[in-house]
Amino acid sequence: MPLSASIIQFLDQHELDYQLTEPLDTPMWHDQQLRNKAAARATLLEDEREHVLAIFPADSLLDLAAVNKILGRNMVAMCPKTLRKLFEKYELSSIPALPGLGGLTSIIDQQLLDRPKLYLDPGSRAQLLELPQKEFTRLAKQATTGQIAIPLASLESVIEGDDTSIITNSIKQFTALRVKERLEETLELPPLPDTAQRIIQLRVNPNADISDLAHIVETDPSLASQVVSWAASPYYSAPGKIKSIHDAIVRVLGFDMVLNLSLGLSLGKTLSMPQDGVFGINRYWQQSVYMAAAMEGLVTAIPRDHRPGFGMAYLSGLVFNFGYLVMAEVFPPYFTKLCRSLEANPHVDHPQIEKHLLGVTRDHIASWLMELWNMPEEVVFALRYQNQPDCQGELAAYAKLLFVARRLLAQRGMPCGPRLEVPAQVYLDLHLDPVKAEATIDNILESSAELEHIASQMAPAA
Incomplete structure (x- = not known):
């Protein structure tokens, strides 16, 4: 998606000295692109009073508790449905990391103000916005600043131990x-369901056959109906009507799949x-x-x-x-x-x-x-x-x-x-x-x- 006309208008109104990176020639997923550049990204927060634009490095985690402590509020992420409407209205594919955009109150992570040059998410998945620090600082004059983000690198280490x-x-x-x-x-926590226990025992029984599996599934009416529904789905294009668990096993899904499907569904109901x-x-x-x-x-x-x-x-x-x-x-x-x-x-x-x-x-x-x-x-x-x-x-x-x-x-x-x-x-x-x-x-x-x-x-x- 090219840069939105509303974003170009915002940049021109503020007479910013900006550059856009070259459009991507090879596939690069947006979240990965922002993270690789440690670019500024944004999240829209809201409470009963107003919307707030939180701007922070893309290689960091937004600390919602820190935001609320600084603002003295109880902000949460904007409802996805409302966000989608904004994207459609302003032709955006993501939230632009531009302080003061739309007159919004903004809060910025302090790390972004310590860099000589910044890459920003401009609301387009195709390009990034490049701004000198002085230009970003000029935009951020009315914003609140503080430590609102935690570097992901500090959270990605493997937790040792059993x-x-x-x-x-x-x-x-x-x-x-x-x-x-x-x-x-x-x-x-509840114990493992009886059906799941019987299926696990069946897995290790070398003499188990289709009748044994069908009997276990049939004793759980909810599970039986789900297995039959799965087998009857157009996804498997089974010829004719699925009339029984035995039919689902023999003609469509097979012993191994029904066994593991039944086990997974039993756990999901636990x-x-x-x-x-x-x-x-x-x-x-x-x-x-x-x-x-x-x-x-x-x-x-x-x-x-x-x-x-x-x-x-x-x-x-x-x-x-x-x-x-x-x-x-x-x-x-x-x-x-x-x-x-x-x-x-x-x-x-x-x-x-x-x-x-x-x-x-x-x-x-x-x-x-x-x-x-x-x-x-x-x-x-x-x-x-x-x-x-x-x-x-x-x-x-x-x-x-x-x-x-x-x-x-x-x-x-x-x-x-x-x-x-x-x-x-x-x-x-x-x-x-x-x-x-x-x-x-x-x-x-x-x-x-x-x-x-x-x-x-x-x-x-x-």
Whole structure:
């Protein structure tokens, strides 16, 4: 998208000495481009009184608590629906990092005022704005300044130790913040559902057959209807009508997929879906369905000699964000803060935000719980290391595939993280051709109507 006429008018009115970078010749995702340049980016905040433009370095996390402390307010990120209307009205693809734009009250991170030259997000994904410091300072005369951002580099280091000790230490930090519950009281999680326990036992039974699996699924009416609905979806183009679980297994999905699908769906019903949050129940299942389909496709794009197990990859995709549900269950006093920070930082992936606020990530908690439930070690590892693409070990392919799937879906507009590139080394580690990987995701998105239908069947009726 070229620079908006409203932005050009603003720059000319202020007689700024600015330059625009050359339009990008090669694909570079907007969030990655801003981060690489440590450019200024912006988030629109609001409360009942007014809107505020927060401007900070793109390689940093906006600290919402610091903003509110400085302003003496209770600001939150602008509602996405309102934001979309503004983008359409002013022909923007992102929020311009220009102090005073539209007469808005602005608050600026102090780091930006210490640089001789700045790159700014001008509201276009195609180019960046370059300003000398004196010009930016002139724009920022009426703005409030302060330390409102935390460098992402300080939040991206790997948390060392086993998951139990990490979570315990995190709880100890909360105790210092007057969170009253002890660890045992806080982690009042429901046991693994009976259906899931029976499916796990079936997985390790070498004599298990289709009848055994069909019987387990049929004893859970809700699960049975979801499996049949999945098999009957146009996504699988099954000939004729799906009449039974046995039919779904034999004619459409296969034993392995129904087993892992049933296990994933059972886990999804274990915890209550949080009412708060940037996702909601429909978004949660939408992400799960797309990720499962992406993992299914990416595995087939890898040469046979290097492919990880199809079933475990599929299941990992289906439950990749299970930690989101666990986080809401484990840390209810802090979940609302986490949601507000996620909304204000769409350019930052959740582990950095969770480390900043909680000292532990959803990935740690989910893998810890999966291990307690004796879930397959492939899934435990995949969830734990899905945001660490340099992880090593015989199970690393599952975590790396989750990383690739999520990045590629996010690049195409799926709301599952910032739009960042996939490092070339990750493709090499997986023996995965980047062109084939991207084509696979594009093909999956061509079936978005069918996948959306499947996702809608996963959410329980209100």
